[in-house]
Amino acid sequence: MMEHAPILFILIPVITAIIIYVLRSRWSHYLAFFAQIIVTVLAVIYYVDIAPHFVSGVIYFIGDWDVIGIPLMNDRLSAVLVSLTIFVWWMVLIYKFRPKEAEPTFLFFLLFLEGVFLGLLQTSDLFNLFVFMELTTIIVTILVAFKKMGSSIRAGVYYLLLNTAGVLMFLIGVVLLYYTFGTINMLEIRNGMEGLAPGHTVVGLAYVLMMAGISVKAALFPVFAWLPRAHGVAQSAVSALLSGLIVKGGIYLFIRLNGMFSPADFDYMDFFFFVGLATALTGSLFAMMQKNIKVLLAYSTLTQVGLIIIGLVSLDDYSAGLLHVVHHALFKGLLFFAAGIIVSVYRTKDITKISGLMRSMPIVSIFMIIGMLAITGAPFMNGYISKALITDALYDDPLRYYAVFLVNIGSAAAFVKLSMIFFGPKTLSYPHKNYAQIVPLAVISLACFVFGIFHESLGEILFGFDVSAVDPFTFTALATYIVTIAFGFLLYHHLIRPDRKGVRRLRRFTVTFETANYLFVIYVAVLTGFFLLL
Amino acid sequence: MNPILTFIVVLIGFYGLATSKNIIKSVFCVTIIESGIILLFLNLGNFQGGGIPILNGEADAIVDPLPQALMITTIVIGSTVTALSLMLCIKLFHRYGSIEWAQILRREDVE
16 A cells, blocks of 8 residues: 555545535535645655665556556655645645635645646656646646736746746657657666767757756746746745745756766756856846835745755755755745735735834734745754855855855845835734634744754754754854845945836846747757857 | 658747747747657657557557657647637737737736
């Protein structure tokens, strides 16, 4: 029974979603909770069971077919992300919980997305991966456009077409790999690559195209335009889900595919360092300029994605990147949940029109401050641990170190700007009565502290990494943080607050759809050119 | 059909995506890219004189069945994407009165 858990992770949410959609009862939300409990229990039992085999990974073939079947693989990377997914879905379901009114249609898409995303994290078959990526794109589009407002629908179309173009690019890579190796099983391909001559053109082209497709899904530098659009207009719970997790789907594939291509030894690490740096810098720059609270948080996601990519390519293993994936999912979820409550209470997304939050909503303010401390990397919070791991790896290269420091200053400036909503006189607001929404905020805040303080033992047990090199209880850690925030404050005070012409122009900056695709084609061309030059 | 020709179909699709200013045309371009990929994949498993991959006991010279099985799925997904994006286009036209990217993206938020 237990060995069938991987397929049950996919089937239980999907089947529950269909039942919810068909019954449309008042009890839909309880049904969703019930499915969620089953999946959680199953995940705990299964992962405790297979924990000794985490290094090589446990492979499950759907329908008991042997190598020709669809394999689902669970190793430590998938296990961490599957657990994180289940946790984030718990938070979203609790956040969306209303005792009196159920939304069966919304729950249908939400749970369907959970099943599909758990499939994406486990599958070890390239075509299956394509199917799950495309399904994720379609369902996310529907969730983004769910409010049926003009702005959300246009963001949905933009997201759908740009991501489909990316995923199709990925599919060409799959076709080329099938043409070379005669299989689409990732492990078989990895084995086949070991006997390959270095600089194999078709495999190189496949690598380039797959990386380009994944870059769109992970919103890397030239092809990020869909992210602030989609995350800025979706419902807050959906934004938390998208920024916290769905973007990480692309990063997960980045780790997985680089693992698959590792025997072929394509040296793209420097290239992706600069792509990550450009992503992080653009994210910080635009986040500082925004007035819309959700667009600001969306651009900040871009910054963190860039940092994750920098962490992945600068270290020999994926420890720092994976830690930051988990930590970012926590604090960005927290910030989006809090932003959702603030927007519903103040009925505006413009942060210049919100003030006196500390007086009108003290509890939400405290949780929001915790989230902001975590994302800017304050000591004792989880954000510090992963950011310190990333910056420590760059310590030998001063240029790169200060570039990342610049990113942190930009990020600090954006959050100094956001923190201005806490002060000032109390503006007109509506009462907030939904106490269920406070629960996820409290749980995630606690998690931020726990991951920040007990990082050594948690890193050992959950991730299997040794993170004892990072010590948050030092004077240097605190001093660096204070210097970063001070620079951020200066940047905010002198450049952004006066709201000059340049700031306003940058705020209105958008990438049109054809330009986004043009950039995508250029990005693919640069990747290909880089491969040919190597 | 030559694999190079199918690549050209894919490139035409990307050229269209990078230049067309109309949402409907963008949707068509995605469909064109997809058709190109389907043709490319079917090509790789095909050869002159290959039979259909249904075996009646005796092993004949048959074409590779895997690309055909996979491409059926791709066609299904492609039709879903097309249907969804065309539906969203209709909604956009009702709200903005236009299906040009530039006009829709530049407009302020409307309910």
